[in-house]
Amino acid sequence: METEKSNKIKVVLLSSIAEDxxxxxxxxxxxGSQMQVFSVWNLINSNLPQDNIIxxxxxxxxxxxxxxxPDDEVAFMxxxxxx
Amino acid sequence: MRWHLxxxxxxxxxxxxxxxxEETFNPYKEFELWEKxxxxxxxxxxxxxxxPFDQFGNDLKKLEIVHYKGMTENYIKKYLMKISEKxxxxxxxxxxxxxxxxxxxxxxxxxxxxxxxxxxxxxLQEILxxxxxxxxxxxxxxxxxxxxxxxxxxxxGFEL
Numbered sequence: 001m002e003t004e005k006s007n008k009i010k011v012v013l014l015s016s017i018a019e020d021x022x023x024x025x026x027x028x029x030x031x032g033s034q035m036q037v038f039s040v041w042n043l044i045n046s047n048l049p050q051d052n053i054i055x056x057x058x059x060x061x062x063x064x065x066x067x068x069x070p071d072d073e074v075a076f077m078x079x080x081x082x083x
Numbered sequence: 084m085r086w087h088l089x090x091x092x093x094x095x096x097x098x099x100x101x102x103x104x105e106e107t108f109n110p111y112k113e114f115e116l117w118e119k120x121x122x123x124x125x126x127x128x129x130x131x132x133x134x135p136f137d138q139f140g141n142d143l144k145k146l147e148i149v150h151y152k153g154m155t156e157n158y159i160k161k162y163l164m165k166i167s168e169k170x171x172x173x174x175x176x177x178x179x180x181x182x183x184x185x186x187x188x189x190x191x192x193x194x195x196x197x198x199x200x201x202x203x204x205x206x207l208q209e210i211l212x213x214x215x216x217x218x219x220x221x222x223x224x225x226x227x228x229x230x231x232x233x234x235x236x237x238x239x240g241f242e243l
Binding site: 056 | 131148149150151153154157179190191211212214215216217218219220221222223232233234235236
């Protein structure tokens, strides 16, 4: 039996970005087969400046031009301050 | 104050051990245990503790560290494996706290051993800078007036 393909992506926000936007994660439905990271950022946001934001797809760092596929996890996070 | 000895998972072989901890730890006890099982003659270690003041100079109540579960662990693991492949006598031990940490409590312990001091010191410094700039950890400072996210890491303290 053919399973119906999901068209949802998981969006994760971390640290100050999660606090500024008031949520940590949510699922979004994308139009078509792919969506650019930058378009997701525009969709969820906000007036936060785009500078110095780190983005990842499926927990691998990428950039705002990368494409997201259904079932992917995209995350937006500020510069790291560990150690 | 609670101390505990961590149960670290070795990565692939016994040369790399790391753990992200939600509770405080005694870095000296952890180092002592680790040193017993590695036979290298040159051992370097670094302990980073919470300063008693925030980035604006106010008295600090506590520090909060958050991570991106899964990604943080994978980034550390991949990096440590990469550098251990470059140097076959290298043994690495890394503990990093998350959660609420109080002034003077340890945030990080890095221990590196090798056959020569230069190698141990070099990789100790490299691993420390890696955890500050390349791993998904974020610090939030809590004072008696409120809280604020740390925007950038503190300076190295000297020019490389």
